[in-house]
Amino acid sequence: DAKTTQPNSxxxxxxxxxxxxxxxxxxxxxxxIHWYRQLPSQGPEYVIHGLTSNVNNRMASLAIAEDxxxxxxxxxxxxxxxxxxxxxxxxxxxxxxxxxVFGAGTILRVKS
Amino acid sequence: DTAVSQTPxxxxxxxxxxxxxKCEQNLGHDTMYWYKQDSKKFLxxxxxxxxKELIINETVPNRFSPKSPDKAHLNLHINSLELGDxxxxxxxxxxxxxxxxxTQYFGPGTRLLVL
Numbered sequence: 176d177a178k179t180t181q182p183n184s185x186x187x188x189x190x191x192x193x194x195x196x197x198x199x200x201x202x203x204x205x206x207x208i209h210w211y212r213q214l215p216s217q218g219p220e221y222v223i224h225g226l227t228s229n230v231n232n233r234m235a236s237l238a239i240a241e242d243x244x245x246x247x248x249x250x251x252x253x254x255x256x257x258x259x260x261x262x263x264x265x266x267x268x269x270x271x272x273x274x275x276v277f278g279a280g281t282i283l284r285v286k287s
Numbered sequence: 288d289t290a291v292s293q294t295p296x297x298x299x300x301x302x303x304x305x306x307x308x309k310c311e312q313n314l315g316h317d318t319m320y321w322y323k324q325d326s327k328k329f330l331x332x333x334x335x336x337x338x339k340e341l342i343i344n345e346t347v348p349n350r351f352s353p354k355s356p357d358k359a360h361l362n363l364h365i366n367s368l369e370l371g372d373x374x375x376x377x378x379x380x381x382x383x384x385x386x387x388x389x390t391q392y393f394g395p396g397t398r399l400l401v402l
Contacts (some may be wrong), residue, residue, distance in 0.1 A: 219377070
């Protein structure tokens with residue numbers, strides 16, 4: 176599985192935007208970039224995914240570099256409820272089995 | 288309605304016992320998974336079933352045996368529990384078994400403590 180690198184932790188103020196980076200320099204052409212997050216004492220939840228173009232949904236935006244070797248998850252206005260561990264995961268659409276390979280993720284702390 | 292549910296939420300037991308964790312999904316998905324999150328918080332896949340067929344078995348001790356009575360259920364039975372089995376176990380489901388765009392939906396977790 177292609178690897179991703181994320182900062183161990185980040186801090187943000189409430190109501191401000193948060194940019195969570197992810198490096199994936201060995202990404203292959205068949206890898207989608209997925210983001211999941213895990214709120215305290217809960218199971219992981221899907222946030223967003225993309226292949227080449229930037230993506231927006233009600234939770235966040237995903238900005239993908241032109242060479243696809245990095246991406247950034249953008250939370251437009253962080254709330255206390257966004258404090259969680261954020262995981263950047265590559266998913267190969269050719270892969271049989273569909274497992275998620277989680278790294279250490281980024282712990283996001285949101286200050287009020 | 289809870290999409291992916293697990294029972295029990297907490298499980299405290301003695302070493303050597305046998306226990307089961309149940310998982311049910313009401314999303315109509317074909318594929319279900321078990322993940323383990325250890326004390327260092329790393330999440331790792333254990334098993335995956337597609338239409339009641341085992342498709343992933345990630346070098347888990349054979350004391351762990353998944354059972355899928357139907358597409359909506361994937362239970363995890365653990366024999367001869369050991370201290371190292373203490374962890375949070377998450378069940379998940381997805382529509383299909385391929386990677387790429389597929390989204391997985393996770394249950395709330397079962398916190399297992401082996402004394």
